[in-house]
Every structure is written in C-alpha cells, then in structure tokens.
Amino acid sequence: MHTHERILDETGIEVSDLDAAHYQAIKAIQELRHEGEDEEVDWRGWQLQVTDASGNILLTIPLDTAQH
Secondary structure, X not given: OOOXXXXXXOOOOOOOOHHHHHXXXXXXXXXXXXXXXXXXOOXXXXXXXXXXXXXXXXXXXXXXOOOO
C-alpha cells in the first residue's frame, strides 16, 4: 500500500515567471537537503510541486534526483 504525505507551504512566494519559479524551487530543495542532512533522509518518491495561486501545478521536481 502506498501512502501519500503532503507538506504544504500555505504562504509561498510570488515570482515573475516560470523560470523564476523553477529557480526558487531548486533553491528550496537545496535548503531542504542541507537542513535534513541528506545522507539520513530517504527522498525516494518525494517531489516538490510548484503551483499558481489557484492551485494548478506548474512544475513537479522529484527530490530523489540531483538538482543543480
């Protein structure tokens, strides 16, 4: 059985375009990895979703792959 856990950022940030959103998402992933001591956290199956103000998903970035 698969379980789905979501951690929502109710505040979010406002950006000017999709490229800026992608940049901020990668930055957030790097911060998560740094705070979580990457070796101890199993990111398999986790993903970061970037949405617009209406909740429409604009980007999905898997957390179990290297991000630059």
